[in-house]
Amino acid sequence: MKLVILGGGESGTGAALLGKKLGYEVFLSDKKNIDEVHKAILVKEAIPFEEGVHTEERILVADLVVKSPGIPDTVPMIKALQAKGIEVISEIELAGRHSDAIMICITGSNGKTTTTLLIHHILVQAGMDAGLAGNVGHSLAAQVAENAHPLYVVELSSFQLDGMFRFQADIAVLTNVTPDHLDRYDYKFENYVNSKFRILNNMGKEGLFIYGYDCEVVRQRVIGQKLLPQAVPFTYGGEPDLQQAGGTACAYMEGDTIVVRLDEKVFRMDKNDVSIKGRHNVYNAMAAILACMRAGVDPGAIAAGLKSFPQVEHRLETVAVVAGVTYINDSKATNVDSAWYALDSMTHPVVWIAGGTDKGNDYTVLYELVKQKVKALVCMGVDNRKLIENFSGICPVADTHSLEEALAAVQKYACEGDTVLLSPCCASFDLFKNYEQRGELFKEKVRQLK
Template sequence: MKKLVAILGAGESGVGAAILAQKKGYKVFVSDLGKIKEKYKNVLSNYTIDFEEEKHSVDKILCAELVVKSPGIPETAPLIVQLKEKGIPVISEIEFGGRYTSAKTICITGSNGKTTTTLLTYHILKNAGLKVGLAGNVGKSFAWQVADEEHEVYVIELSSFQLDRMYEFKADVSVIMNITPDHLDRYGYDMQNYIDSKFRILQNQTSNDYFIYCEDDEVIKNELRKREIKPVQIPFGLGMAAEPGAGVHENRIIINFNQNQFSMSILDLSLQGKHNTYNSMAAGIASMVFEIRNEQLRESMADFKGVEHRLERFLKVHGIEFVNDSKATNVNSTWYALESVHKPIIWIAGGVDKGNDYSMLQGLVTNKVKAIVCLGKNNAKLHEAFGDSVANIVDATSMEEAVKAAYYLARNGDTVLLSPACASFDLFENYEDRGNQFKEQVRNL
């Protein structure tokens, strides 16, 4: 009798886990409470994998030996609570994929910058000729790649939700970019729960592994004082470079690793701005662990194209620049965005508020923002936070409305910045959908 694996959620990660489970001889059942996208339904049908949509057949799922859960399903969901009570193990797709590969892994987490750092690291390793896979929150499902196209090394972006359901998985190189309040609604509004979740990236690492972290981040520094860290620690920051470590000296980034020093002018980096200096240093260290030569590293850091929906300067209309930063789903990301724009800003913000504290934006908003367009079903918190400091605050309930309002409020030389500081699920499928709609409406002006 084949063992049953139930997979909750039929997006990229769920379908990938289903394919791997079937390949490994399990009986597979995929269940999604929402509608399954056509392309994923076709894949499941082609593999003759049993699935259902818009419901959970609880009795069937409770017969599984193992459940692989989509990171989007909260721990408080009734079905997850029932599985816990029955003692049925619930794991993430990354944990499941990790059981069937001996490839090396570079795992990157953080509240901000993790996608850029992940894509840059992947770009460097790929250009250097390594057989490398891109997985986690970006790229193709990790489990799917393990099933279909094994690589030597995987660069994996991990959210706290993915880490929460990882137990035996081990990163060869772990990276924490920063930790700022985010997703607190999923962590009982307790910052320590969120920090603990991020630090799970270190679990199972040994003294033969590496831990790369930002030493300018107070939360990380405080946490390191409380914990015993087994892997080799490699800090990066804007001060002098440690040994091993990365830093900045006379406008050059310096990386020291294994008797090798890498140096490059900040002005030659394809990614500009302070936050991107951090991203470049973290990616650079991770690549040097894999013995990428200095010339190759320099070349890849200079020609990297950046990330769609992250401070994407994308079009000028009548002298007004439109910047798509839809990926900014928390306050800290938006802080970087506001900080990096040096012209008067019409700021499009709002969405599903995850317990945001807007006070850290107050100074930047007062000095740089001339109008705010609130794009969400409930904009009260934005009005409350900035009503006294910005004269023009208007509401919009669709992207078309928001872009038109911003365009009318802007003048030649201004910047319209979509940087929501919130999740997108009230009006959009996800942040990509929100960013794509923004670009489409700007093109329509």
């Protein structure tokens, strides 16, 4: 079988390794340059590859194609493959076809990375052999090929879900769905919602589907259809109407106590004992508790994992306190909903740094929070007009076009006791390679302020 892989990053290289182990004739093609780490793996394993070009004669003869999630279905090469009837799948789909492991899968517009890492942390701390894969950790295909585990915790983006067809999650988590990546979905929110709900594909009645009840889009979709897996809601409110919610299990709040009911077991924990703070992290904790309870983790081990979980890099990560001002790196907040939760969790006056590549954002949902919490907005982007138009009547706004300019502007507004919050609301691609680079550079520059 001829296996062609498009994209030479983590997922593509992992797919190549699995393809080689399966005895396929593997060829990898990346239209950009392949980084040195992954190129060295391909060379070592004697896997043929090309970079800087896609050679049609070598690609269109494939029996099966695995494409990077970053490649849209609309590009000419994918259209050409589809026209020839060649199957195009994701690396996750390839790995799933060759693994019998239990799959705990997490998706959502916001919270999926923290929830994924939290579930994995609890499982490992409890002594379970669990792999970490998808958007975080190492390639699932590479692990199936070289370092197989009986259980995987897999973070799934909508792009990865779009390339999954026979893959089946045993435990699925959908945190929420808010407008994001609409440029990949014909600017139709419904298309993006449909993509997220693909996490339910192939799940049977023995599966567990954990969903964010407080997200109206998700709640209405779940209530409006008959699902095969057990559907379990989690909410920041009181115990939901379980008959309406579609099940007999749930997670909810009793004052400051997180209460989780599943499989005739009850778990209770004070939210203040969870190491990561804020309402959004209560949601993440609830989803993680439900998943770990179903995976068979002892309640004491779940509580211990929740107490010992470290901060997630680039997600409300405290960087430093300089002259009494706390600097927080929330670079992973690339959409409005993420920024909402970040601002909601702030307890001191905020100098807010936002901006980047706008993805069709509607900022109106932030107005009330900005009135309550933000003493100044520092815009950081190539084109800040939309942010300026939305917030200039609510708080002072500074227009800056680099990280250095932004931090200089921050000094004019931030006083002892304030918080400087980098929570951009936007993608990073106008000034930075990705949100990780944006966060790393922010931390580096802040530490130089001392």
